Structures are given as structure tokens and as C-alpha cells.
Amino acid sequence: MKRGPWWAVGAGVLALDQGLKAWVERHLALGERLPVLPPLLSVTRVHNAGAAFGLFPQGAAAFLATAAVATVLLGAFLLSGRARGLWGWGAALVAAGALGNLIDRVRLGYVLDFLELPRFPVFNVADAAIVLGALLLGLGLLRSGR
Numbered sequence: 685m686k687r688g689p690w691w692a693v694g695a696g697v698l699a700l701d702q703g704l705k706a707w708v709e710r711h712l713a714l715g716e717r718l719p720v721l722p723p724l725l726s727v728t729r730v731h732n733a734g735a736a737f738g739l740f741p742q743g744a745a746a747f748l749a750t751a752a753v754a755t756v757l758l759g760a761f762l763l764s765g766r767a768r769g770l771w772g773w774g775a776a777l778v779a780a781g782a783l784g785n786l787i788d789r790v791r792l793g794y795v796l797d798f799l800e801l802p803r804f805p806v807f808n809v810a811d812a813a814i815v816l817g818a819l820l821l822g823l824g825l826l827r828s829g830r
Contacts, residue, residue: 778817
């Protein structure tokens with residue numbers, strides 16, 4: 685069964701997400717802001733009980749279940765050996781992002797967000813991976829003609 689390089693990418697994204705979250709937890713208080721590349725990028729500690737980018741803050745249980753299901757289904761798809769090209773990259777990124785935020789929800793009861801761009805909600809590496817992965821899955825769907 686060929687698994688492709690997607691596992692390494694997914695593991696790397698998950699490690700980066702959790703490692704940066706651990707650093708933020710240790711070094712920043714809730715709401716504290718650290719300018720990194722002013723005025724483009726700051727690290728700001730935010731606790732997010734909602735979906736990606738702070739949307740729908742009242743749906744924590746639904747997001748927990750959705751992240752668990754997405755991680756299992758995408759992991760099974762990657763394990764099946766059928767993942768190819770954009771499908772594999774997209775599935776790995778979405779699975780890694782969903783798992784990163786799932787770990788936070790189980791461990792902390794919220795998702796730790798910390799990347800702040802001007803006029804954009806605070807997010808994290810897992811959120812970015814989910815969005816990029818979804819775009820790749822969409823492109824894969826368009827290219828497949830289905």
C-alpha cells in the first residue's frame with residue numbers, strides 16, 4: 685500500500701501547529717500581543733470556542749464531533765492508497781488541521797488561535813491548513829471533472 689509523502693506533510697503541519705501553540709501557551713497571557721512583522725503580522729493569544737476564525741462560538745460540541753469525523757474519514761482515505769495529487773495533499777492538510785484543533789478542544793476546551801493579520805480574525809496553523817487543504821480538494825474535484 686503506497687502512502688505517498690502526504691503523511692510527512694500532515695505530521696509536519698500537526699507538529700508545527702502544536703509546537704507553536706505550546707510556545708504561545710507558555711509565553712503569552714490571554715489577549716497579549718507580540719508584533720512579529722509590524723504592521724503585517726502579530727502573535728496574539730485568543731481562546732476560540734467556535735469554528736475556524738472565531739465563527740459560530742456556540743457550536744463547540746458540534747465542532748468537536750465534526751473534527752473527529754473529518755480526521756477519521758480523511759485518514760482512512762489516505763490509508764486506502766487511493767489518494768493522488770491534489771486529493772492527497774488536500775486530504776493531508778485538512779486532516780492535520782482538523783486533528784490539531786481537535787487536540788486543543790479535547791485538551792483545553794477551546795482552540796488556541798494566535799496568528800493575527802490586519803482586518804482578519806485571529807487564526808492558527810491548523811486553520812490555515814484546513815483552508816488550504818479544502819482549496820486543494822476543490823481544485824482536485826474541478827480537475828477530475830466530477
